[in-house]
Amino acid sequence: MEKTLQLIRYQLGKGKWNIVFGLSRPTKDRLARRIMGLLTLSTGILLLVMILVLFARSWPILAIKPLEELLFSTTWQPLQGAFGFYPFIMGTLWVTMIAMIIAAPPSLLTAIYLAEYASSRTREIVKPLIDLLAGIPSVVYGIWGVLTVVPFVQDVIAPFLGHWFGFIPLFQVNNPTGYSILAGGIVLAVMVFPVIIAVSEEVIQAVPQGLREASLALGATRWQTIKHVVLRYSLPGVMAAIVLGFSRAFGETMAVLMVVGNVPQVPHSIFDAAYPLPALIANNYGEMMSIPLYDAALMGASLILLLVVLLFNLISRLILMRLVRFE
Amino acid sequence: MNRHKIEELIFKGLMMASTMFVLGSLVLILGTVIWRGLPALNLAMLTQTPKGGYYMGKEGGILNAIVGSLYLAGGATALSLVISLPIALYLQIYAPRTRQSEVARLVLDVLWGIPSIVYGAFGFTLMLWLGIRASLLGGIIALTLLELPIMVRGMDEAIALVPNALKEASLALGATCLETAFKVVVKQTAPALLTAVLLAFGRGIGDAASVLFTAGYTDRLPDSILSPVASLPLAIFFQLGTPFPAVQDRAYASALVLTIIILILSLTSRWLTGRLTTNIVR
Amino acid sequence: MVQPHMQFRQLNIWYSSRQALKNVTAEIPARGITAIIGPSGCGKTTLLKSLNRLLEETDGIRVEGEVLLGGENIYDPSVDVTKIRTRVGLLASKPFPLPMSIFDNVAYGPRIHGQYSGSLSEVVERNLKTAGLWEEVYDRLGTPAARLSTGQQQRLCLARALAVEPEVLLCDEPTSALDPISAQRIEIQLKAIKEKMTIVVVTHLLRQAHRLADHVIFLWLGELVESGPANQVFNSPRDERTRAYLSGDIG
Structure with missing residues (x-):
């Protein structure tokens, strides 16, 4: 034993690393293949472990509370042991839906423009800028939201819509500040622009050129070709792009947290404050260890986020993979 | 008409x-x-750590956060690199166009989509089990999980651009897959691989939600891998949360610092992409 | 002499800096089949696609000279390109069924232009019959066109092109993606309609050119070498290069 160790030290000392590098080339290759394969496999294991760990950590509360109470109760009073996620789930859904309604149309139009109309020079200028938009950290989005979007909602949009359309519950203004679902939705919309644009542009680019030519050769205009052929062909991929954008918005934390008001209530108007799930987790991590079941509840919230995002991602990625493979 | x-x-x-x-x-x-x-940005902010009463508008700077963020993102990027490169090479060279690699890519894409707050929560749980408190190490672990899929997919796509003929030429000369991977493919794609690394670094340095639970926050510079560490995104968040306008101004200045770092990373990777097209054999 | 249906006049075409066609002047007579032949890479498809201005879909293309359709220059800035493409149809080398049903594929052109004689289903039936596909699909017109076999798809594309009632039909190696039996069916349909319209076929198959062509245009490295009636070009070529190509010495 002692001698073996000495031998190893000797060889290491000589800088030869013979234990590993003295192996024959094919053996090294096989060893590398094994190690690299295991690393690849570990990514899948990581995903499973994450689900299992979050499930195990939220088990204390899942075991004693019925699922419908957790999902549909509106009472959130951790000190009394009442954990109803409904206001938070609704907060997340409202903010995300508003974001998608704002983001999807301009993103798709931009993607079509870049893929079908823009010259290659325009594309070369615009695409890096959109990539840059994707790279801006979420706190910076949050700062922008606080400085620009919140005042804009408070001073311009809320008075205007409230005055003319206030009779519609959706546009009722009961919240004097701009920290609202709409502010969160606007900030999130800008954050998902690059996701939807990049993916749908790629999908539209992947439409076979021959298909466009077939339509054009029949005397169709470019727009007719896009409307009847290109978009119809790429529709599944475009939907997948929107779903990807949705799941990106669904889990976004800091930027939303900074502008959405964080009031645990079920919202009724786009000017109401809300408290999305990710904000709930982020805001309460400090105190969660001191209240019974609180940490299980927050881990449960993480689990909900994970599962929803996982599902949406899986669906859209499968669609996109199929499209690319057919191409 | x-x-x-x-x-x-x-x-x-x-x-x-x-x-x-x-x-x-x-x-x-x-x-x-x-x-x-810009108006709130000055040299003291970049070169000093917060002094007493900093969060009420007194003297100091955010050096702790800048250094902390560089440590966190740097550590996580280095760790991800060690794991990502072999995975990307495996996907492209040992198992190209197999069902196995398709599934792996799907998993990586799904991992990419997971919200950073979930990585934070998961990392926090891991730390509890390992008995680590909020620290540089904890932050690095959470950020590594976040950066890993970004880096692997970036590298994967970079390596996919290497012409098959080149790989086959190397294999035909009697090189093993391993030699082909590191001596031919990595050399050919080095600028693009670096771009993937920078992209992941940018994601890491800008992320707040995953380090919120795991890295902690401190006004001091970290002295060990197990001590808590500040980060720029959280510095921005906390300063904005104070009721003092002077401190909030510093949050804006900190946001500018973070944005400048992101811009530099973005420009560098553009430049590298430009070099890629001149170096690579097509 | 009868006026030719289409004419190339001093046509020069560049892809970025590479010149694909050099000073081509030639005529395409009305009715019958004109075959454009020559070795691969000589500009056959480029010449064909200049006839309906589909070339413009390629980045970095530059066209100089004129292409006349019934005496009118189709590259004139005042010309509406969709009108040209309505009059000059295309059958591509690979079938590209549009992502819709068989019926909608054939009805696509007429619907877009909003004009057709009789009802839409009559138009679809008539053209599917002309293309020789009606018997095989009349009971499943609503199924997606992508489910047809490749040979059927190509005949569907033929029916789709005919449905807009073009004067000229361009065929870019129309059988190159097909098995011999499907290829033969396409050739039969083309011969059947050549009395009614002008057909231009690009082919690299000399035997196909022999079978189909009434007129021949021979291209060599972007230049027009020889053109004329098929029996004259095939039996007594004037140019040495044509003779060499036809006998298999070059190309």
């Missing part, structure tokens, strides 16, 4: 307006951060 032409013109106008709108929002964000951040 007929109806079809008018319809096309309207939609083309809408498309251009949308593109302008999207680019305009970028300009608006950068403009806001520069306009509000």
